[in-house]
Structures are given as structure tokens and as C-alpha cells.
Amino acid sequence: MKFKQTLPQIDLPLDMIHLGIGQPSNYLLPSKEMEKAADHCLSKGNNFFLAYGEERGNSNFRGTLAEFLTAQYQKPVDPDQLLITNGNSQALDFICTLFTCPGDTVLVEEPSYFLALKIFADHKLNPVSIPVDDNGLMTDVLEERLETINPAFLYTIPTYHNPASVTLSLKRRQELIRICAQKNLLVVADEVYHFLNYSDDPPPSMGTWNNICPLISLGSFSKILAPGLRLGWMHTSEEVIKKISGSGLMVSGGGLNPFTSEIVNSVISLGFLKTHIQRLRNVYRQRIEIFCDQLKKYLPDQVMFKVPKGGYFIWVKFLDGVDTNTFRKETQKQNVDFYPGNFFSHQKELKNYMRLCFSFYDEKILAEGARRLGKVISDNLS
Numbered sequence: 001m002k003f004k005q006t007l008p009q010i011d012l013p014l015d016m017i018h019l020g021i022g023q024p025s026n027y028l029l030p031s032k033e034m035e036k037a038a039d040h041c042l043s044k045g046n047n048f049f050l051a052y053g054e055e056r057g058n059s060n061f062r063g064t065l066a067e068f069l070t071a072q073y074q075k076p077v078d079p080d081q082l083l084i085t086n087g088n089s090q091a092l093d094f095i096c097t098l099f100t101c102p103g104d105t106v107l108v109e110e111p112s113y114f115l116a117l118k119i120f121a122d123h124k125l126n127p128v129s130i131p132v133d134d135n136g137l138m139t140d141v142l143e144e145r146l147e148t149i150n151p152a153f154l155y156t157i158p159t160y161h162n163p164a165s166v167t168l169s170l171k172r173r174q175e176l177i178r179i180c181a182q183k184n185l186l187v188v189a190d191e192v193y194h195f196l197n198y199s200d201d202p203p204p205s206m207g208t209w210n211n212i213c214p215l216i217s218l219g220s221f222s223k224i225l226a227p228g229l230r231l232g233w234m235h236t237s238e239e240v241i242k243k244i245s246g247s248g249l250m251v252s253g254g255g256l257n258p259f260t261s262e263i264v265n266s267v268i269s270l271g272f273l274k275t276h277i278q279r280l281r282n283v284y285r286q287r288i289e290i291f292c293d294q295l296k297k298y299l300p301d302q303v304m305f306k307v308p309k310g311g312y313f314i315w316v317k318f319l320d321g322v323d324t325n326t327f328r329k330e331t332q333k334q335n336v337d338f339y340p341g342n343f344f345s346h347q348k349e350l351k352n353y354m355r356l357c358f359s360f361y362d363e364k365i366l367a368e369g370a371r372r373l374g375k376v377i378s379d380n381l382s
């Protein structure tokens with residue numbers, strides 16, 4: 001099976017199906033809409049967005065984004081509670097810069113997004129993990145841990161988790177807020193997959209609780225529009241926004257990405273974002289159906305996974321004692337790859353898991369990937 005892959009930052013052999021890749025297919029990147037939106041904003045005869053921007057972000061854009069979020073969350077979002085970022089990776093790095101010192105403890109989920117763990121390592125932070133189950137972060141374990149440690153913040157991926165694909169239930173969200181308000185613990189909620197639901201709506205965004213406990217909700221256009229925009233937002237209290245917008249980076253360079261913000265302002269006001277999210281939901285829903293059917297067909301019975309309700313990932317569990325790294329070389333030889341579970345554990349545990357992603361390849365290639373993977377795994381586990 002031959003297919004063309006264009007992935008500038010990952011050097012993939014031709015014909016390799018890398019089920020670890022967590023980004024949208026190139027054909028899902030909305031170039032036509034971006035072209036129209038750029039034309040729309042550049043033809044207005046006003047070029048304020050080419051100057052240094054307001055520290056908390058282009059106010060025109062914050063207004064439009066607040067309206068969009070208000071409609072999506074069905075709860076009011078105030079533009080003064082939004083700060084524009086270069087996406088969630090930059091926002092996380094920035095939060096570490098402003099809210100931590102090297103050696104501080106941070107609470108992370110087990111498993112967690114492996115590149116967030118890398119950002120925390122860059123800042124020489126000391127991660128302590130809290131397990132997740134089918135309802136997301138285990139708040140009873142969190143409460144227990146907080147009796148003995150005093151972390152700088154808690155990092156959580158509440159909705160359509162990367163990699164576990166679980167969603168924090170409403171009850172757990174309320175528990176989390178109660179516990180963190182009581183301890184005055186900053187919650188950093190990475191909500192990058194919040195809008196990618198394929199059946200029911202998820203529970204309310206964590207951002208809607210930012211007046212009750214110290215909380216920064218991180219949103220990004222990477223998964224709902226295009227990662228190349230490097231554009232996202234923080235939804236938080238005005239107090240936190242004041243602290244961040246008074247930082248050296250903001251005061252010196254002005255707000256982040258004022259030009260791209262104005263283009264995305266047009267994307268939203270022309271109605272493209274809503275339509276694009278709907279398109280992504282339809283495409284991913286269909287991919288999940290076919291990919292999961294094929295995985296069920298080809299994977300041995302002892303290998304378990306749940307069909308995702310949103311996001312990008314399938315978190316596959318093997319029996320205790322299996323190490324998915326042991327057959328990765330063989331899968332690579334057979335031109336199919338995945339990310340082993342230990343990537344997502346700061347203690348390098350969870351070896352009996354693998355993460356598969358369905359955002360990058362179409363149904364036909366995913367089905368072929370499932371077949372190749374199933375063959376190697378069946379041969380190795382028998």
C-alpha cells in the first residue's frame with residue numbers, strides 16, 4: 001500500500017503507518033477558509049493588527065472569541081477573562097515560568113500528555129502523579145496526596161484525555177474544584193480536545209469555574225482549525241490575567257500573535273470555525289467506527305480498549321506483565337508504529353499500554369494499520 005505523507009517535522013519511511021501521530025491530516029487543514037478570512041481582514045482598510053498588540057491579546061478577537069465560547073459553553077464568557085496565547089504548549093511553558101521555581105512539585109495525571117511532562121522537565125519541576133480511571137482524575141487520591149505535599153499547580157486534561165481518552169465526570173469536576181479551592185491550589189486544565197465530541201456534549205469546561213478556585217483553562221485552535229496558526233487562549237480570572245499580562249515577555253513584545261488573531265477573528269465571524277468543527281466531528285466519528293471495528297477484528301481478545309467518545313486517541317491495554325516496547329521493533333519492520341504506554345508516565349510505567357491515534361490517516365489507511373498491528377501483536381502474544 002503506497003500513500004503520500006507530508007510531515008515536515010517527522011521523517012517517516014514511505015509506507016509507514018505511524019499510529020502515534022497526534023495531528024490532523026493535511027487535507028483537513030482549512031486552507032480555502034484561511035485564504036478567505038485573510039482577504040476579509042486585510043481588505044478592511046485598517047492595519048492595527050500589524051502593530052504591537054495589547055498585552056492580553058487583540059481586543060477585537062477576544063470579543064469574538066468570548067462570543068463563540070459563550071455560545072458553545074452556554075454560559076457567559078467575559079472577554080476580560082481571556083488572554084491570547086501561542087497555543088497550549090507555549091501557555092504551559094509560560095505558566096511554569098511565572099508560577100514555579102526549579103525543584104517545585106507539580107501534580108500530573110498518570111498517564112499524562114508526554115510533551116507536557118517534557119515542558120515540566122525543562123523547568124526542572126518535580127512531577128507527582130495522580131491516577132485516572134474511567135471518570136478521569138481520581139479526586140479521592142488527589143485529596144489524600146494534598147495532605148502531605150504542597151504543589152505549585154495541578155495539570156489535568158479533563159476532556160477526551162491524551163492518551164487515556166477519558167473525560168472527568170461532572171461530579172469529579174465539582175469535587176476537584178472543591179478540593180483545590182480549599183487548598184488554594186492552581187488548576188491548569190488543558191482543554192485542547194473539548195470541542196471534539198462525537199456523541200454527547202462533554203461536561204462544562206473547567207474555565208466556567210474560574211471564579212471559585214485558582215484555575216487556568218487552556219484552549220487552542222490546533223485541533224479545531226490548524227496547529228500551524230500557533231494560536232490559543234487562557235480562560236481565567238482577571239487577577240491571573242493581570243499577572244500574566246504584566247510579565248516581561250508581554251510588556252516587551254506586546255500580546256501574542258495579533259496578526260493571526262485578526263485572521264482567526266474573521267474565521268469565526270464568517271462562520272467558518274463552527275462549520276469546520278462540525279466537519280471534523282463527522283470525519284473523526286467515521287474514522288473511529290472503521291478503525292475500532294478493524295482493531296476488534298485483528299487484535300487478540302486479551303487486548304482491551306474503549307471506543308473513544310471524543311478527542312484523538314485510543315488507549316489500548318494489554319495484560320499485566322506485557323511490555324508493548326518489546327514488539328515495537330517488529331511492528332516498525334512491518335511498517336506500522338505506535339507510542340508505547342511508558343511515554344505517558346513520568347515514572348516510565350504503564351508499559352502494558354499503547355496509544356493509537358486516528359486524526360492523521362483516513363479510514364482506508366487506519367484499517368490497514370489495524371491489520372498490520374494486529375498481525376504482529378497476535379504473533380508476539382501467542
Ligand SMILES: Cc1ncc(COP(=O)(O)O)c(C=O)c1O
Binds near residue numbers: 022088220
Ligand atoms: C493534551 C495536549 N495539550 C497540548 C497539546 C499541544 O497544543 P498546542 O498545539 O496548542 O500547543 C496537545 C497536542 O497534541 C495535547 O494533546
